[in-house]
Structures are given as C-alpha cells and as structure tokens.
Amino acid sequence: MELLEGEKEQILATVDAILNNQPLQKDRLIPVLQRVQAELGYLPGLAMEKIAAAAGVSAVEVYGLATFYNQFRLNPPGKHQLKVCMGTACYMVGGQIALESFERRLGIKEGETTPDRKFSLERVACVGCCTMAPVVVVDENVEGHVTPTRVDGILLSFEGEEGKTRGEAKSPAAVESEAKP
Amino acid sequence: MSKVTVIIDGREIKAPAGRKLLWVALENGIYIPNLCAVEEYARPPASCRLCFVQVEGREKPVTSCTLPAADGLAVQTRSPRVDRLVRTAFELLLSDHRLQCASCPANRACELQKIARERKLKLRYGRFPYLQREPAPDDSPQTFAFDPSRCVLCGRCIWADQEVAKIGAIGFSRRGINRSVTTFKDVALAESPCNECGLCVKACPVGALYFKKTAESK
Amino acid sequence: MSTATVAEQYRALRQEAAAAVEALKQKPVVWVGTATCGVAAGALKIKEAFEQEIKERGLDVAVLETGCMGHCYAEPMAIIAKPGHVPLCYGRLDEGLVHRLVVDFLDGDDPGYEYALVALEPNDLFPTFSDFPRGVYEEKMILEQCGFIDPGNMDHYLARDGYAAVAKILEMKPEEVLAEVKAANLRGRGGAGFPAGEKWEACRKAPGEQKYVICNGDEGDPGAFMDRGLLESDPHRVIEGMIICAYAVGASRGYLYIRAEYPKAVERVEGAIARAREKGLLGQSILGSGFSFDLEVFQGSGAFVCGESSALVRSMEGKMGIPEVRPPRLAESGFRGCPTVLNNVKTFAYVPAIIMKGADWFRSTGTAGSPGTAVFSLVGKVNNTGLVEVPMGTTLRQLIFDVGEGIPGDKKFKAAQIGGPSGGCLPEAMLDVPIDFDSLQEAGAIMGSGGLVVLNEDDCMVAVARYFLEFTQHESCGKCTFCRLGTRHMLDILTDISRGKGSLESLELLQELCEDVRDGSLCNLGKTAPNPVLTTLRYFRDEYEAHILEGRCPSLMCKDLIVYYIEPKKCSKLCNVCVGSCPTEAIYTRDDGLKAINQEKCVKCDNCLKTCPVEYNAVIKLSPPSLLAEKEGKSK
Structure with missing residues (x-):
C-alpha cells in the first residue's frame, strides 16, 4: 500500500x-x-x-x-468494525451463520475490509457476553442475539451515512485520510 | 563444572553436570534425532519434538535437549513410546515439507534423510497427507535462495542471523500453522538488511536455505 | 513506625467511607448493573432513562452504577433501594418499566412487586435469593459484593471492611500470612489447581531482590467470563489479594494482565488502582507500614496462548507469547528473570477473606481436596445463564438443573462442555460427578478456569469437537510440531467426518494422533488440546459413526449433511415470510402456491426456518440429504 x-x-x-x-x-x-x-x-x-x-x-x-497478536492490524481498518464472536456459546447458536451472513452481504471474507473501506469484518475469540449469544461487536457496541435478519438490520443502520461515524471510531483523522483516492 | 556419570543405552558416560543430555549423547557417538537444537541457547526451544528419550523411572518420554545430566541418570534412546512419538513428529513435519529429494540441493546432506535412515522411517507421505501449502521461494539474494516450502521451522537460521551474525534480517512471524521465517513485512531478502554472509544457509538442516552454486551442481 | 499507625490509618479510612455510604442510604438510590453483559443488554439506556425521568420529576434520587449480579439472563437489571422499603431488584427492564417505577415507586409509594425479581433483604412480603433453588446451592465467597457495590467508588468497598485484610497482615509476619494461605489449601483457580501457598512459598524462598506478583486476567476460554465479571464488579478485592500476596512473598511490584478485549475491566481496574494509591493502600509505605507495593495494568494483545504462564510473561517482556520449557518455574525465574508469582484473578480474590476469616472457615466449604467454592459462567442451552458460585463438590446435575433451572424448551440435555478448549464434553451419565479439580480430571475434562457450556440434542458433538480444534489451530503459537501440525491434521480429519467423508480408519488415526499430541506437545495448550476430541470419542462415538457410516448428522447441525425442506402439508401458501427472508432467492412459490427450496441456491443460513411462523413450522432439516428424494417423491 x-x-x-x-x-x-x-x-x-x-x-x-x-x-x-x-x-x-x-x-x-x-x-x-x-x-x-x-x-x-x-x-x-x-x-x-x-x-x-x-x-x-x-x-x-x-x-x-x-x-x-490478534489485536494488531497491518492495514487500515474500515470505518466500522464488525467483530463476530466465535466463543463456544456463540458458535453453538449460530455465530458461524452470522459470520457467513456478513460475508455474503458485504462480499468480503473474515479478516478483510470492503473496497470502500466502510466495513471490516473480523472474528474474535470470545467477548465474554455468552449469555446473549450469538454476539457481534459493532464498533464499540455489543449486539446480542444476532440472527441473519439482524445482520441485515445492522448493515441497514449504516446505510446512507456519509463521513459520520457511529459510536467512537478510533481515529477519524486516519480514517478520513484513508478515504482519499 | 563437576563431572557426573550418566548411562545412555547402558553405556556409562562422564559428562559435565547439568549439560543437556542431547549433546552428551551426540558427542559420544549416540545419535538422537534433532532439528531445532543449538547448544548456545540459554533455554532450548525444544520445538521440533524429535529428541525424545526414555528416562528410567519416568513414565513418559522427555526431550533430551532439555534434560540436564545428573549423576546416575539412566536413559534409553529407544523405547516403544519414544519411537511412536518420534515417528509421529517426523511424519507431521514431513506433511508440511515439499518432498522432492532428487532435485533438492540438500539431497544426501539433509537432516530429515538422516533421521529417516537412523530410525528406519519412510521418506514419503504416510498417515498424514501433504498439506500442500507451497509458499513462493525467494531467490533474490545473489548467492543463495530460500524455499519456505521445505522449511521445518527449526529456527537455526534465525539464531545465526540474529545472535551470531547480528544482522536481524529474518525472524519468526505470525503464529500457529502460519508461523514462518520471514523478513520485515515479508519483503524479498535482497531488500532486507541481509548482507549475504551465508551463516543462515549453513545453519539450515534441510534444503530450505541453499547456496545457488550447490543447487546448480545437482 | 509503630503498628498502631497501620490500624489507626485504616480505621480512619474506613470511618470516612462508612460515613459516605451511610449518607447515601438517607435517600433513594437506583443501582443499574453496567458490567459488559448489562451494557450489551442496554443498561446504559436504562440508566439514562432513570436519570431523565427522575430529573423531570425533580426527585432527589441517586442513580449509580454497579457490576454484575450474575443473573445475566435477566439483564438489564437494576436495584431500587428506597428508605422505608426493602431493596428490590428488577430485571429485563425497558424504558416503559423505568417510567412506571419512577412514577409509582420513587415518586409514589408502590414498589411494583409484580415487576420485581427478588428482594435483597429478608422480609415478609417478597422472596429473597435464598428462596430460589439457585440461592440454596449458591455460596458466595468471592462474588459476594458483585452487583451490590459501585466498583468505581472505593468507599463502597472500604465500608464493607474492604482492605481490612491488608491492615491485618501488615501487623503479621510474612511467614504467618504464607502459613494461613497454605493451611487454607487454596488451589489456583486458573485451571490446573496448583496450590497457591506452595507457589508463594517457592517465590518467597527464591533468591533475588526484585520479585513480582502478576494477576492472570487473560481469560481466553471461549465461553468463560468469570474473571471479567469479577474485575468489572469488584476490582478492589483482587487488588487487595495481590497486596497480601506481595507482602507474603516480598514483592514490590505487580501487574494485572487483562485482555485488551475487556476494555471495561481495564478501565475499572485502572480507576481502582488510582484510588487505592490516593488512599495510601498502594505505593510507598502502605498505611504507613514501611511496606511498599505498586500495581499497573498490562493489556494483553489477544493471544489465547498467553493464558499459559510462561507465554504470558514473555509477552509482558515485549516478545511473542510463546511458551517455554519448564523448569525453571516462574517462582524461580519469571518476569525479567526474577522470582514471580502468577495467579488467576479468582485465586487472588479469595485471599482477603481467608486472611480475615481464617483457613478453617475456607476449608469448611467444598471438599477435602478442593476446598472453597467454584465459580462458573453458566451458558449455552440452560435457562438461568450467568455467573454462579457454588461450593466445590456440587454435582454437575445440581449446577445445571437446580442452579441453572434446566434446559429451555422441551429439549433434551446432551452434554456439559467444561473447561473450554482444554476440557471435555461430559454426557448425562457423568452428571453426578462432583465438581472439583480431581474428579473432573478423572472424567477426562478439567476444571479449567470455569467455563460451562450446556449442550442439548441440537448440538452435534462432532461439530463441537471440530469447533474446539479450529479454535486451538487458530490460537496455537505454532512453535512445537505436535501442536502446530498435529492439531491441524486432527482438524482436517474432523472436517472430513463432519462432511460425511470420514472412515472408521480415520477415527482410529484420530485417536492415535490425539494421544501423541497429548504426550508430545511442549506446553499445556497442546497437551490438553485433544481433550474435546478424546472425550467426545469416548462418550459420543455413535455420533461419529452416524456421520461416517450413514452420512447423517443426528443433531442436524453439520451443514454438508443436511438439507432444508418445506413440508407442503404445513406450508400456508398465503404467507411469504420465508421467501422474503432468503438471502439467495432460493425459495420460490410453486404453481400451486406452496413454497419450495431450490437446493442449488440454498446456502443453509437457517433464516427460513427461524422466520417461518410458529403456527406453521413448515421448514424442517433433513439428514442425510438423501431423505429429500424420498420426501419429494411422496409429496408429488
């Protein structure tokens, strides 16, 4: 890059x-x-x-x-980070299904960022919210009971949004500079 | 350092107390398979899991590269349990090693071939199928090349580069099945701080790092 | 430096705190549970709603945050303590209920019993925790205050005699402290159950000026969150335990190693350290005793293997978290080569109470070999999910069916996965095994750090084993041959089986490989990685055989062995929900109005099955897929 x-x-x-x-x-x-x-x-x-x-x-x-280490990234992340929990409890009740739904909807694989840099998709080991399984961490917010329909809902909530960030994006400056051609 | 007597395969051998048994055995002409061992390490990596021996009085085999010589220590270099673990470790390593001995620059000077010969193990894929992850070779240096599809991750080249030559061109990166020997940001060796001193090539027990001259003559 | 100073200083601190807490009791207080699980369920919105409603009515009510009470199934939760009323806990709150409670209870005088879960003090009107089966079995030694105090306000901890144990030990000899912990036979709660006292003694005896105390909060077991709950809800208890340990072993510095995935725990612990330092309970000459000890947080960067002690220490030294050969043990040569004690969060949390109440008190709970309590995060297919603390020796059956109130729906229990990727799956027949370090090991599982996932008939045991192997593969450091390559081949074999491509020979090979990985790996991550496979092979071999011999997944879970099918008899024709829910347009309406699935397009996302209205329940799964032809033949 x-x-x-x-x-x-x-x-x-x-x-x-x-x-x-x-x-x-x-x-x-x-x-x-x-x-x-x-x-x-x-x-x-x-x-x-x-x-x-x-x-x-x-x-x-x-x-x-x-x-x-899992935490470190070598490439700039998308504006919104989607972390799908793959803890035991989440996996057993459809964490994999949620991950696949995101992959299908976004057209990227786990570990990748969409070409428009809007979303990056990761799997995480366990965020410790097992009782709300399956769980997806959207930016800093934990979303529980994520079914494929909820996946669509999460992505829809970002639709039409331009230049704004929901929650606390880590570094608006870095993100914006990345968005330039 | 005080001397102690250890018994390897029934032979009484004098050795400095605390010296790791692998080196005592090798010096006395008793072969124990090994790939990752470098005697100067303060703490042996014990990562290849090939140098198992059976210690008298202990149920499970232990790695001889981590076993300090102590008076009266009695070990067998072979036992059914040792042989089983060594065979599995060897076959696991082979399953991630591109086996083409005839065209390999290390043919007849390869540690894997030696282990196979000594322990009567087969040099072909057996219980565990070849994983076929064939990362691209790097032949950017003038004098040598690196073919990671033959690398057994023993780390001897990294020892030579970082601790002997003190260059810092290569190191381990990533983890798990993706653990590999790479340069900073995976750039070609020619773009790294490597000065082609050749120490890493000499340290390689297999044909992953090889001098281009050797390869041509094969 | 007279010893009286320590006691006096502590008494002054405690009095001040008690006065502040007493002042708080004069007016109504709303406590909102804002640990990570509560926040995830919307606790912050609930807190805002309370604040808003209270402000609008001009009421004099304090709204405070508290940690996790352990009843995660009922989040978001809040406690309302109003003078003249028994404190009541409300669960599953929403904004409407908040409005109702503020208007009727805080502004009026009706506590709204119909919405309350439980009362926190004995009374004539409403049941307390001890009136529920869970309360009968639970015994809270370390979770006692979680969810009942504000973890951000040190006064709350001090007022409940917090740090009294520090004041006490500073007047004891370190050897006496050590003797008490040894006498208690406190076994490490990180998984293996190594006696903490022995560890501490080895560190105390090891030569060296500089010694360290490290708390392992790198809770990485998928399905476990006890340590997070404790750190978020009662951080001072862990800090107090660490100070006592440091005094006993002669350490002047300590670290709390907390996963970066737990930002809230990091924040609360850092806040707690800062406040303890302000009050003279950390830093130079604690309570004027001359004993100095300070703490900081080290954030783990996301590597499960760092739960292994030597890997954890290497990562603190700025290296890859790769386990090393032992000996030397950490107690002799640990962080920066110095003698180091490393214990789990929960282990430290037991220490203050052991000091105050004595080793005999601790040993009076639990079993002879494993005294004290066990803390579990109870999750999966169980009604009452959450954090539970029961005496060691409680059986799995009591834990799942009494404390957890059984399996939801009409489903059948299948297995208890205990100990995470290093543990095993225990079947119905093993449910009467008492929970303690030694009994679980005999059964093929391990205590682990306390993750307990309940599985029911819908959970495929091959898929479970495969899941854990995938996890281990992902988290293996890759250093040693057995773990790096052995678990890879185990995973490949399991993947084949889950796709119906296995053979009975591959099952034999899997068993052999498991044994070799167990015996040949360098560290405990590798040595225990085969446990999920070995236990499922031992207790659920029939499921493996169904996959191999019949191409059938008995739990209808393995994607390659199932197909989705819409039963014409049940389909309503008029409803189009499944068609709309399908992400790949695989569902179509037939000429006769019934819905059907184009198997070529179906990605088996489960959406149609989930969305088909319960009154129809027309979507079903079939395994093996060959059943489809039969079904379709019949329906024609």
Missing part, C-alpha cells in the same frame, strides 16, 4: 509523540504498539521501523509481534 506524503508525516509525528524522545525499554514494546494502533487505527511499516529503532531491536522482531 502506497502512503501519501501527508500520511507519512502524520505517522511519524504520532510515533514521535508517543516515544517522546525517550529510549524504549523492550518490555514497553507492546504497550507502545497498542498506543500507536489506537491513534492510527493500524500499524504502518514506517511506525514499526521507528519503534524498532527506538527499542534497539530489529524491525523484523517488531513485525513478529505485530503478526503474532
């Missing part, structure tokens, strides 16, 4: 602000990656290289962390 000039600067400024010119202890690596992702929505290569240099480790080591 090619970055635009402005994006590069924004990424570097964000990482600089978080590192604050301090040497980075290796055991702060994960918290720093979490903060960078919270700001930017994902972990750009540029950010990983800069963090690796600050911690005195090789960039491939940081890449290892970023690809090992």
